[in-house]
Amino acid sequence: MAQLSYREAVSAAIAQEMRRDDNVVFIGEDIAAAGGVFKTTEGLLDEFGPIRVRDTPISEQAILGATMGAAMTGLRPIAEIMFSDFFAVCWDIVVNQIAKTRFMSDGQCTFPLVIRSANGGGARFGAQHSQSIENWAMAVPGLKVVAPSSAADVKGLLAAAIRDPDPVLFFEQKSLYGTKGDVPEGEHVVPLGKANVLREGSDVTIVALAAMVPRAMKAADTLQQEHGISATVIDVRSLVPLDTTTIFESVSKTGRLVTVEENPRLCGWGAEISSLVAEELFWDLEGPIVRVTTPHCPLPSADALEDAVMPSAERIVANVLKLAD
Amino acid sequence: MAQLSYREAVSAAIAQEMRRDDNVVFIGEDIAAAGGVFKTTEGLLDEFGPIRVRDTPISEQAILGATMGAAMTGLRPIAEIMFSDFFAVCWDIVVNQIAKTRFMSDGQCTFPLVIRSANGGGARFGAQHSQSIENWAMAVPGLKVVAPSSAADVKGLLAAAIRDPDPVLFFEQKSLYGTKGDVPEGEHVVPLGKANVLREGSDVTIVALAAMVPRAMKAADTLQQEHGISATVIDVRSLVPLDTTTIFESVSKTGRLVTVEENPRLCGWGAEISSLVAEELFWDLEGPIVRVTTPHCPLPSADALEDAVMPSAERIVANVLKLAD
Amino acid sequence: MNDSNGQIAAAIAQATTPDTETRLELYRSMQACRMMEQRAYDLFMQNLIKGTSHLALGQEAVAAGFGAAMRKDDYSFCTYRGHNHTLVRGVSMTGILGELMGRECGLLSGKGGSMHLMSMEHGVLGSYAIIGAHMPIAAGAAWSAQYRKSGQVAVCFFGDGTTNIGAFHESLNFAAIWSLPVVYVCENNLYMEYTPISQVTAVENPAADRASAHGLEPVLIDGNDVDLVFATANAALDKARSGDGPSLIEVQTYRHGGHSRADPGKYRPDEEVAAWMKRDPVVTYRQRLLDAGIDAASLDTIDAEVAARVDKAEETARNSAPPSLDIAETDLWADGSSSWRN
């Protein structure tokens, strides 16, 4: 095991895959010479050179359009969209072109590409650099959607995303970049579509993603220690494909479900999982399904305000307790 | 009462509001001289002249940026985005600028603007001209989201949207343009955020929107006549603000909820309503909550294929029957 | 990296008249486009084509000229007005008409429709219906060709109206700085849908007057002269293939009909229509070939062969079944499924 930061795991994954396959290329703004604004891509230019690791202008439509065109003609491109909020300036290429073209063409072409992006709040960057958009992506047929919570998963899931024959949106939670964790030595690949059961309990199932995972774990500790409530915590890891099997198994056992998501309230992935359970597992439920989310608001910039709106371990605890009432 | 088509109700509403308020202006591609590609805006140029009704280049970011800038400086602009799929090329202006700026500015400015668009499938236009994106809009804090199902509602809700001090995305379902209905004479305004109970029943609540409303009504007829099942049908009309009161009242009574939505499966407005009910009305439920949606796929072009994927009255009936088992 | 040096203009100036065989092929290709599109029009009128459709009647010289100049393994990208551009790459007419009619024999089995024709095996990398979107995608295919050192060139067709959307400019700058082997072809037919392009554009020549903004040579040609289009295409393709980077070519042309099925095109002044009908690329080329001593009989034979081909294609498509409903949800993912859960 090596200790890597979540940040370092990004370049470790890309390097692992670029060594393995010459068709893997990587483009984005300031990803080459500067090593990325979050320093997630340091060393790649040195190792792989400027033909494979290439800085671009501020032209997100061109970046993703080029990525798509390269993917359909034999390459395996990776693109960085610096902050996930910026997907809005190139959303057409993602949702109307990349996501639909294989289907429309009756399967004539595939799009083995990955778009990485720094997602989410907690860094006091204000409303245009903090949004969580994993639910935007989940709502679009034709996109796979991954959001790791640990360094090991960053490396393993990103490697799997690069190998995947379909378009993957890979969301790195920017406030996790500094966190460290054990990452297996050597080649490390974690299959997409397998949720991770981080802790098993009998009273309630807490389902979380990315930065909400450590908060859910902390909440589970508190619930156990202070309230004698035993919680299962599941890291969803990938929203598409979605591991309903693992989630359903746990909910069948505990009878109670709490989702913890960072995206704004309405139409989040929590709503999707909640309604899946309300439809398919209704008779196993012992109480309401509770969603903990950021309220349906943009994120404010000041630290006190941002902390007040994002789901905290305390808020998770409070919601579980409400359910246990 | 006058008989108007859904299409004619669009220009009727805009004309009504332009007569009332000189600050209402209207821009978009081919909306002036050509009267709109769906002929929804015929006559407006003649009555209000080229300063107030203005054709633009194919520059959706400029169209919506200009709309935003005008709204924050005293006008009440209406913009047309010809097909809702095209929101993807100007999504940034909608979600990062229009939706966030009032909040970020601590309430310094308001955005009394409306963006109209032809939404949805059924016209055999293929995957890039048929998508339903009301769920994209609902997921973004700061946007009001309206989708009428009848000519009367087109006129009344569009008028209300134009008067509303906040940004409203107004989705016209393109396959309804040819449908006709009674519209009250004289000034007609229908407040945003009030669902419409079209039919009251005791066994199940069917919640639908736009083109799904007539299908839900047809399904309710069949359920009554062929299966003796009595259904309430609610036209949600506006997703934001959402009339949870009316929906909850009905579900409390019937104990069963079926949502019928045109958008693709994942993270639709049906999931949102389902999870609201699963959280707040759980104990009133007598069975699973069922969502009827288009599958999580783009829309195919051929008529047979398109009809196969969009929710039909038959599919609604089948789902209600499943629930009644 | 910049090239405003007149390389293309120089190559055009040096180009010689194509040999007779090539000219007959250009003629055949234009006639095939013309007759297929006319047939598509008839099929609309009979309601055998649903939805919408955008014909390129009158613009045949552009597709034919480029099609003839391209290498078999080059890539083409076109728009919703892309039937001609697809046909000239060798795609089956039955596949095209079948797709327009939503039949099983359609190029995409009915899943794409008129606006989305595509045939990977012919290098037709798709028809795109969001204005401007295919321009960066074409740059990407060119980037891939450059990376793979395959010598392929991507050719990307679009309209005058497309020059006012952001993706147009992003693509040109991107292609220029990376010296990508891509040829951008703006078919200026004077209208973006119903609106005259001059009314919404700050320059006179919507593409050519913007070339210098991306360090490119302004190229503006008569798009109804197929010999000239062919020469220009050769020049731009050669330039791209020899590593000299992208080109932007504005061709002036005109559509004979309305923007789409719904449009009778009444907003166009009668004199304008009449003037352009006189410049019909098929009719004028036929005359030019006759003037050059080619006998009418050879041309008549071509016309008859093309007409028979169109008849055959229509008949096959008419007799083809609607697509099986089994495919309505397939092929979202590479594994052939559209499953999003386990």
Next chain:
Amino acid sequence: MNDSNGQIAAAIAQATTPDTETRLELYRSMQACRMMEQRAYDLFMQNLIKGTSHLALGQEAVAAGFGAAMRKDDYSFCTYRGHNHTLVRGVSMTGILGELMGRECGLLSGKGGSMHLMSMEHGVLGSYAIIGAHMPIAAGAAWSAQYRKSGQVAVCFFGDGTTNIGAFHESLNFAAIWSLPVVYVCENNLYMEYTPISQVTAVENPAADRASAHGLEPVLIDGNDVDLVFATANAALDKARSGDGPSLIEVQTYRHGGHSRADPGKYRPDEEVAAWMKRDPVVTYRQRLLDAGIDAASLDTIDAEVAARVDKAEETARNSAPPSLDIAETDLWADGSSSWRN
């Protein structure tokens, strides 16, 4: 509708040196920008400003020159690097520093942050952090002014890197065809973040060389010469106000520090930095004023007054409480709430 006729160049050529009072105000304005930004830097270092922040140290002449030329009711639109542009419109320094620090006294009560300064009452219609997005919004404010015949002009500041994104071009074309009273100011500081602009741009002057693509006059000036910026601003504002439409002005300048808080700016060649430090707009202007016979004491007084103002602002902001948590979810809607249901 097009204007490549040198109207602005002609007006600059005729401009006279500003009177002493104006020049002292320009100096004061630049010093205020300089000292406030330096203080912001210090506050970062003390971790009193969180998140990120983008300073415009070295670029003061642009904001000061335009600020002095604008009418009180004109509109300004700027970027995440917009502290200076906000300050020069008369916005309180306490409000600005307070906002950077996330305090109750902040201009936006801490809801916006460093990248989103805005003050409607001062015509500061916002700071936008998505590259290019504010350009069409500025066109919209100008359209509104034109519609209301108010005589207001919108001024929109952005960087060199912004010229490669689609919204840049859409906005210029849109503004040109509608002859909107908007002045686009490209501050070319040679870098888009860490990447030299020349490496990702197909032309040498990223804005000026694109002006003709939208029928506009190319204007390229030394952005570190505040007199020149002031003259240019007057020319462009006059032009807009008299109905002659938009301008695009490229000013050449340099940021003294890195792109943002996280960046020490090490990718810049030492000689380049040294050469530009010699052209420091504040230092060189001071010298120019001395050369013009203005006594050092008056300038020293201004310096002292500005320093005191910055101290005062910092102190007030430091003593201001964090914002009340009650406002975390307010003001999404015009009714002050963020409620989405009944």
